[in-house]
Amino acid sequence: MDAVLANQGLVRVLLVEDDAGDAILVEALLEEAAAPIVLTRAQSIAEAMALLPGQHCVLLDLGLPDATGLEAVQRVEQASRGQVAVVVLTGLADEQQGIAAVAAGAQDYLVKGNVDGNLLTRVIRYAVERVRAEEIARQLHEERVYAVEKARLERGLLPSPVLDDARLRVQPQYRPGRQRMQLGGDFYDVVQVEDGTVHVMIGDVCGHGPDEAALGVHLRVAWRALVLAGRPLDEVLSTMQRVLVHERHLEGLFATVCVLSIAPDRRSAELRLAGHPPPVLHTPAGTGLLSAPVGVPLGVRPKASWGSATVELGEAWHVVLYTDGLIEGRMGDTAERLGVDRLTDMVGELAGAGPGWPATLLEDLIQRARALNQGDLVDDVAALLVSRVDHAG
Numbered sequence: 001m002d003a004v005l006a007n008q009g010l011v012r013v014l015l016v017e018d019d020a021g022d023a024i025l026v027e028a029l030l031e032e033a034a035a036p037i038v039l040t041r042a043q044s045i046a047e048a049m050a051l052l053p054g055q056h057c058v059l060l061d062l063g064l065p066d067a068t069g070l071e072a073v074q075r076v077e078q079a080s081r082g083q084v085a086v087v088v089l090t091g092l093a094d095e096q097q098g099i100a101a102v103a104a105g106a107q108d109y110l111v112k113g114n115v116d117g118n119l120l121t122r123v124i125r126y127a128v129e130r131v132r133a134e135e136i137a138r139q140l141h142e143e144r145v146y147a148v149e150k151a152r153l154e155r156g157l158l159p160s161p162v163l164d165d166a167r168l169r170v171q172p173q174y175r176p177g178r179q180r181m182q183l184g185g186d187f188y189d190v191v192q193v194e195d196g197t198v199h200v201m202i203g204d205v206c207g208h209g210p211d212e213a214a215l216g217v218h219l220r221v222a223w224r225a226l227v228l229a230g231r232p233l234d235e236v237l238s239t240m241q242r243v244l245v246h247e248r249h250l251e252g253l254f255a256t257v258c259v260l261s262i263a264p265d266r267r268s269a270e271l272r273l274a275g276h277p278p279p280v281l282h283t284p285a286g287t288g289l290l291s292a293p294v295g296v297p298l299g300v301r302p303k304a305s306w307g308s309a310t311v312e313l314g315e316a317w318h319v320v321l322y323t324d325g326l327i328e329g330r331m332g333d334t335a336e337r338l339g340v341d342r343l344t345d346m347v348g349e350l351a352g353a354g355p356g357w358p359a360t361l362l363e364d365l366i367q368r369a370r371a372l373n374q375g376d377l378v379d380d381v382a383a384l385l386v387s388r389v390d391h392a393g
Contacts, residue, residue, distance in 0.1 A: 010036045010037065010038055011036065011037050011038070011056045011057060011124060011125065011128055012037075012038050012040070012054060012055045012056045012057070013037050013038065013039050013040070013055065013056065013057045013058070013059060013124060014040050014041075014042060014048060014051055014052065014055040014057070014058045014059070015039055015040065015041045015042070015058075015059045016041075016042045016043075016044070016045065016047075016048045016058060016059065016060045016061055016064065016072070016076075017041065017042075017043070017059070017061045017089065018043045018044065018061065018063075018064055018065055019061070022061070022089070022112060023041055025112075026039075026059065026089075026120070027039060028117075029115065029116060029117040029120050030117060030120065030121065031117075032116075032117040033116075033117030033118050033120070033121045035117065035120075035121040035124075037121070037124065040055070043064075043065075044064055044065050044066045044067075045064055045066050045067040045072055045075050045076070046066055048076065049075075049079055052076070052079055052080055052084065055080075055084050056084065056085065056128045056131075057084065057085040057086070057087060057124050057127055057128050058076050058080075058084055058085070058086050058087070059087050059089055059124070060072055060073065060076060060086055060087065060088050060089060060106070061088075061089050061090075062088060062089070062090050062094060062097055062098070062101065063091075063094075069097055070097075070100060070101060070104050073086060073088065073101045073104050073105060073106050074104065074105075077104075077105045082105070082131070082134075083131070083135065084131065085107045085124075085127035085128045085130065085131040086101075086105065086106040086107060086127070087106065087107060087108050087109065087110060087123055087124060087127050088101040088102070088106045088108070088109035088110070089109075089110055089112055090109055090110070090111055090112065091111070091112050091113075095109075095111055098110075098111065107126070107127035107130050107131065108123050108126065108127050110123060158172060158174055158187070158188065158382075159189055159220070159224070161189075161190035161191070161192075162190065162191045162192055162224075162228070163190055163191075163192045163198060164192060165192060165196070165198065165266075166389075166390075167266055167388055167389060167390045168198060168262070168266065168386065168387070168388060168389065169358075169385075169386070169387045169389045170190050170200075170384060170385070170386050170387075171358070171359070171361075171362060171384070171385040171387075172188065172362075172382075172383070172384050173362035173363060173366065173381070173382070173383045173384075173385075174186065174380075174381070174382050174383075175325075175366055175377070175380065175381045176380050184205075184207075184208045184209070184212055184213060184216075184379075184380035185204060185205025185206070185207060185208065185212030185213055185215060185216040185255070185380070186202075186203070186204050186205075186216065186323045186325070186380045186381070186382035187202070187203050187204075187205075187216040187217070187219060187220040187382065188200075188201060188202040188203070188220070188321070188382055188384055189201050189220050189223055189224050190384070190386075191224055191227045191228060193227065193228070193230065194230070195264060196264030197261055197262065197263060197264055198261070198262040199227050199233075199259060199260075199261045199262075200259070200260045200261075200262065200319075200321060200384065200386055201220075201223055201257065201258065201259045201260075202257070202258050202276070202321045202322070202323060202382060202383075202384055203216065203219060203220070203223075203255050203256060203257040203258070203276070203323075204216075204255060204256050204257075204276070204323040204324060204325075204380075204382070205219070205244075205253065205254075205255045206253060206254055206255065206256075206297075207250075207253065208379075208380065211249050212253075215244065215247055215248055215249075215253070215255070216255075218243055218244075218247045219240050219243060219244060219255060219257075219298075222239060222240050222243045223236060223240055226239055226240075233259060233261065233270075233272060233308070234305065234306065237257065237259075237272070237274060237298065237306050238304075240255075240257070240298055241298040241299060241304065244298050244299045245299055248299065252299075253299060254275070254297040254298060254299035254300050255274075255297060255298045255299060256274055256275040256276035256277075256297045256298070256323075256324070257272075257273075257274040257275075257276055257297075257298060258271075258272070258273055258274070258276035258277070258278070258279065258321055259271070259272040260279060260290075260319065260321065260386070262313070262386070266313070266388050267312070267313055267314060267315065268310055268311065268312050268313055269310070269311050269313055270308045270309070270310055270311075271290050271291075271292040271308060271309050271310075271311050272292060272295075272306050272307070272308045273292050273293070273294045273295060273306070274295050274296065274297055274298055274306050275294065275295065275296055275297030275298075275300070276294075276297075276323075276324075277322070277323075277324055277327060277340055278290050278291060278292065278294075278340065279319050279320060279321045279322075280319070280320040280322075280340075280343060280344050280347045281311070281313065281317060281318070281319050282317065282318045282319075282320070282347055282348065282351045283313070283314050283316060283317045283318075284316055285314070286348070287344055287345075287347050287348035287351060288344060289340060289341075289344055290311045290319070291309060291311070292307070292308060292309035292311070293306075293307035293308075293309060295307060313388070315388075316388060317387070317388050318351065318358060318361075318385060318386070318387045318388075319385070319386045319387075320347055320361070320362070320365070320383065320384070320385055321383065321384045321386070322343075322381065322382070322383040322384075323379075323380065323381060323382045323383070324379065325377055325378075325379030325380050325381040325382075326338070326343065326365065326366065326369055326377070326381045326383060327339055327340055327342075327343050327369075328377075328378070328379055329369045329370070329372060329373035329377045329378075330372070330373050330374075331372055332372065332374060333374070338369055338372060338373075343365070343369075346365055346368055346369075347361070347365065350364050350365065350368075358385060358387055361385055362383045362385055365383070366381060366383070369381075
């Protein structure tokens, strides 16, 4: 409802009536009741269509020059998409048609000549409130359905780690992009295998929306299943690419992936990058980027290979893995992006800031990136902080 009208308690009503005498009678009844109603008149359905936007209720005669009976109700309902209350005005001989109109979607019906101003006003008010209540109920239902779907996708994209090593701690963080408040195509997983190696993976399907999120779930589940089955990581990435190509809904859709395989002694790891930004390592000696050959994203080339590099972690360490939504925010009003180097500097500044800094690191990074961007980040952000807690400080 228009803000001014809402404050004044006014209701916009469109009277669709071709009989001038009946129209004057309706106007007189509303004036008699001192009804807080703004009345507009149309003499045909065609004229009413142009006046329908902004109306709260339509008082509809069923015998119009260009529509009769239920056809008039159906045309108004279709044009307003059920957002405008419809009250039918019918003659005494057409009362059964009025009942049929209610069954077809009208909120109520009135018999001409059997209505006074107070009844007319009350019926209009009730009809508008019923439509409003139905709309609220519909929105609540959609929210519940969305919440269920979101929870299902969240379980698929953001799972619980398969990890039983007390020396390691994994802290996840996920933030949807600006104004969407829904999961995108960012995903991650952590799996410890029989020899003690802990494989940490984070990935990002390009694009946004439920289709990309569903594709991220496919890739994440495929990765976990293959890693738990003990397949070589080169084979895992190749299979993920095949899954992506077969499941993607748009040609050319791709995904970036970073895999960090932490050795059983927790002092080193193997790093693989499929078009993904490198992780940030923080140790007592300083903060820097982990380095490995950067292969193409999954889905870009029919046949691809992804090299790896051994990275030294040391005795005490924290590793931040993230998706590019974190580093693609802008620097104030400029076109310059945050980038990996500034992110590394931010990790170094925040690390060790207090006794509980690891617990707040990812949240602090996201908040700093938002502040520099002067608002919400456009892309989704998924991040993992993996720490060796028996030594890391």
